[in-house]
Amino acid sequence: MKLFAGVLTIVLALLAPATTVADEKDTLERLSRQIETVNYNLERGNYNHEDLAAWTKITIKLGSEATACIADNEAKIKKLQESIDALGEKAEDETKAVSKPRADLQEDKVKIDTILAQGTLSLQNSETANEHISVAEQSYFQDRYLS
Numbered sequence: 001m002k003l004f005a006g007v008l009t010i011v012l013a014l015l016a017p018a019t020t021v022a023d024e025k026d027t028l029e030r031l032s033r034q035i036e037t038v039n040y041n042l043e044r045g046n047y048n049h050e051d052l053a054a055w056t057k058i059t060i061k062l063g064s065e066a067t068a069c070i071a072d073n074e075a076k077i078k079k080l081q082e083s084i085d086a087l088g089e090k091a092e093d094e095t096k097a098v099s100k101p102r103a104d105l106q107e108d109k110v111k112i113d114t115i116l117a118q119g120t121l122s123l124q125n126s127e128t129a130n131e132h133i134s135v136a137e138q139s140y141f142q143d144r145y146l147s
């Protein structure tokens with residue numbers, strides 16, 4: 001009975017509607033590329049006040065997307081791990097009905113771990129870019145109003 005309940009849990013987890021993992025990943029990649037461009041321009045001093053305001057919005061958007069990605073994927077990993085744990089340890093004589101879902105769950109966990117890592121990196125990049133923008137804003141206003 002425990003085996004049936006575990007397999008049923010796994011099947012339901014696999015059949016649950018997949019969230020837009022690809023869209024989430026694409027959004028993070030797009031915003032991360034924009035942050036790279038922002039950092040490039042900041043390093044070279046190629047900006048004006050309007051640029052700094054627009055770039056701040058980009059860093060805020062990336063930060064919120066990354067935070068949402070981290071929260072969602074941590075919850076997904078927790079659910080997957082619970083499903084994996086429900087199957088128990090791998091036995092030599094287990095059937096494909098158990099080993100296949102376990103392998104699928106492990107594969108899904110690896111994919112989600114990758115997206116979670118990207119989300120964490122994106123959050124760090126957003127925070128770093130935001131700090132650089134703040135320094136650039138201070139420098140811009142000092143040059144403009146104290147000269």
